[in-house]
Amino acid sequence: MLAEPNHHDGRYVLPIRWLILIATAATLICGWKNAQGEETPEAAANERLARTVLYLSSDELEGRGLGSKGLDLAADYIAGQFREIGLKTDLYDGAPFQKFTAPAASPHGTKLPIAPGNNDVNGKPSNADRSKADANNMPPPATEPNRIAAKNVVAVLEGEGPHADEAIVIGAHYDHLGRGEPGSLEPDSHEIHHGADDNASGVAAMLEIARQLAAREKKLPRQVVFIAFTGEERGLYGSAHYVKDPLAPLDKTIAMLNLDMVGRMTDDKLIVYGTGTASEWGDLLTRLNEKHDFQLTRHPEGYGPSDHSSFYAKRIPVLFFFTGTHKDYHRPSDTFDKINVDGMRRVAELVADAAVAIAETDARPTYKDIGGPSQFAKSGDRPYFGSIPDFSQDQPGYALMGVSKGGPAEAAGIQGGDIILRLGDYPIANLEDFDTALRKFKAGDRITVLVKRGSDEMKFAVTLEPPRQ
Numbered sequence: 361m362l363a364e365p366n367h368h369d370g371r372y373v374l375p376i377r378w379l380i381l382i383a384t385a386a387t388l389i390c391g392w393k394n395a396q397g398e399e400t401p402e403a404a405a406n407e408r409l410a411r412t413v414l415y416l417s418s419d420e421l422e423g424r425g426l427g428s429k430g431l432d433l434a435a436d437y438i439a440g441q442f443r444e445i446g447l448k449t450d451l452y453d454g455a456p457f458q459k460f461t462a463p464a465a466s467p468h469g470t471k472l473p474i475a476p477g478n479n480d481v482n483g484k485p486s487n488a489d490r491s492k493a494d495a496n497n498m499p500p501p502a503t504e505p506n507r508i509a510a511k512n513v514v515a516v517l518e519g520e521g522p523h524a525d526e527a528i529v530i531g532a533h534y535d536h537l538g539r540g541e542p543g544s545l546e547p548d549s550h551e552i553h554h555g556a557d558d559n560a561s562g563v564a565a566m567l568e569i570a571r572q573l574a575a576r577e578k579k580l581p582r583q584v585v586f587i588a589f590t591g592e593e594r595g596l597y598g599s600a601h602y603v604k605d606p607l608a609p610l611d612k613t614i615a616m617l618n619l620d621m622v623g624r625m626t627d628d629k630l631i632v633y634g635t636g637t638a639s640e641w642g643d644l645l646t647r648l649n650e651k652h653d654f655q656l657t658r659h660p661e662g663y664g665p666s667d668h669s670s671f672y673a674k675r676i677p678v679l680f681f682f683t684g685t686h687k688d689y690h691r692p693s694d695t696f697d698k699i700n701v702d703g704m705r706r707v708a709e710l711v712a713d714a715a716v717a718i719a720e721t722d723a724r725p726t727y728k729d730i731g732g733p734s735q736f737a738k739s740g741d742r743p744y745f746g747s748i749p750d751f752s753q754d755q756p757g758y759a760l761m762g763v764s765k766g767g768p769a770e771a772a773g774i775q776g777g778d779i780i781l782r783l784g785d786y787p788i789a790n791l792e793d794f795d796t797a798l799r800k801f802k803a804g805d806r807i808t809v810l811v812k813r814g815s816d817e818m819k820f821a822v823t824l825e826p827p828r829q
């Protein structure tokens with residue numbers, strides 16, 4: 361409730377900032393009229409997308425940190441949109457809120473621990489960490505301290521026909537880092553982390569997909585469950601909870617489509633993860649992209665640093681759509697003015713078409729186990745290395761977007777842009793290799809890491825630390 365002392369003039373500054381933002385939005389929006397100056401369906405969609413991102417990333421919502429009033433406001437907004445679109449929202453005692461409790465940031469009241477465990481995926485846990493998150497999501501004793509109230513926002517577009525009991529989940533997390541929770545790349549900052557791209561963009565796109573699918577004349581042959589997940593930044597809490605208590609049974613959930621950071625499209629580039637998790641996905645994407653014409657980067661793996669992981673772990677085929685990382689990632693500067701609204705709309709249209717294609721195909725997608733972290737998740741805790749992956753890279757090696765402040769990698773001199781080629785004696789071709797190799801070591805081990813930096817290859821000695829709990 362207390363205003364920060366250095367914000368005494370906030371009441372004057374705030375409206376002006378809003379006016380500027382709204383003016384920016386208006387400029388963007390007016391740019392999409394057709395040659396006759398009429399508003400096109402695309403312009404109308406862009407306006408909706410821009411409004412949603414503008415609101416969710418506004419100062420008023422204070423970065424949508426877990427347990428904050430701003431996050432509740434975001435939940436109310438999403439629920440209102442779901443209702444306006446005409447989806448079924450009376451799902452949990454008449455409301456779209458799937459409530460649960462999540463671990464609070466730190467049992468010690470300090471800032472540091474990146475809940476719920478060690479990670480090298482930037483505040484987003486490995487599969488092993490997620491199992492812990494799952495365990496943590498057991499209904500707590502009423503007096504359990506260190507838990508906070510959390511809620512997913514869920515809505516359903518019902519289907520009709522013999523497959524109407526089957527469901528496609530389309531999800532996007534709506535939480536972010538507040539004023540710089542664990543996971544921030546400016547850990548000393550108490551500025552609002554706006555999270556316009558991460559992940560106001562994904563939520564806006566999901567709402568647009570819902571609107572498009574709900575507006576179809578004929579019902580789809582399968583139902584679509586839309587979920588705005590909470591607690592993603594802290595450890596996929598919302599999706600971990602949902603798969604434990606799903607609305608449609610998991611064996612009737614035939615696919616999960618995830619949107620996380622779809623607001624920074626450049627040069628038509630779209631990154632899709634999970635392309636190997638169903639036999640049909642490769643052909644489906646190729647076919648869809650004939651119309652949508654993206655520069656697609658395909659990654660087969662079903663595990664990754666966002667909510668689709670929770671579904672893939674339950675043997676559900678997944679696709680994860682993403683426009684890539686950038687220098688504002690997990691920083692206060694991830695703001696609305698940098699969003700490519702037209703790119704978001706194009707992603708939403710592709711995902712809507714994907715959902716229709718999946719819903720209308722008689723046979724459900726064929727799940728494929730392509731391995732990944734789950735196979736070695738139980739092989740013990742992974743020591744802490746402190747790297748942040750760059751998921752937009754698809755060259756051999758493990759590409760880093762950055763290193764965690766104060767972590768072992770940083771201390772050794774490794775930096776963002778480096779590509780890890782070898783860890784000890786283990787060659788590293790991708791993030792999964794890195795994860796597997798790291799688990800062969802223990803805290804305190806000093807290992808040699810071979811890194812490609814530009815055209816050079818360099819070696820660094822990294823002393824591993826205990827898993828972050």
Ligand SMILES: [Zn+2]
Nearest residue numbers: 558559593690
């Ligand atoms: Zn994030």
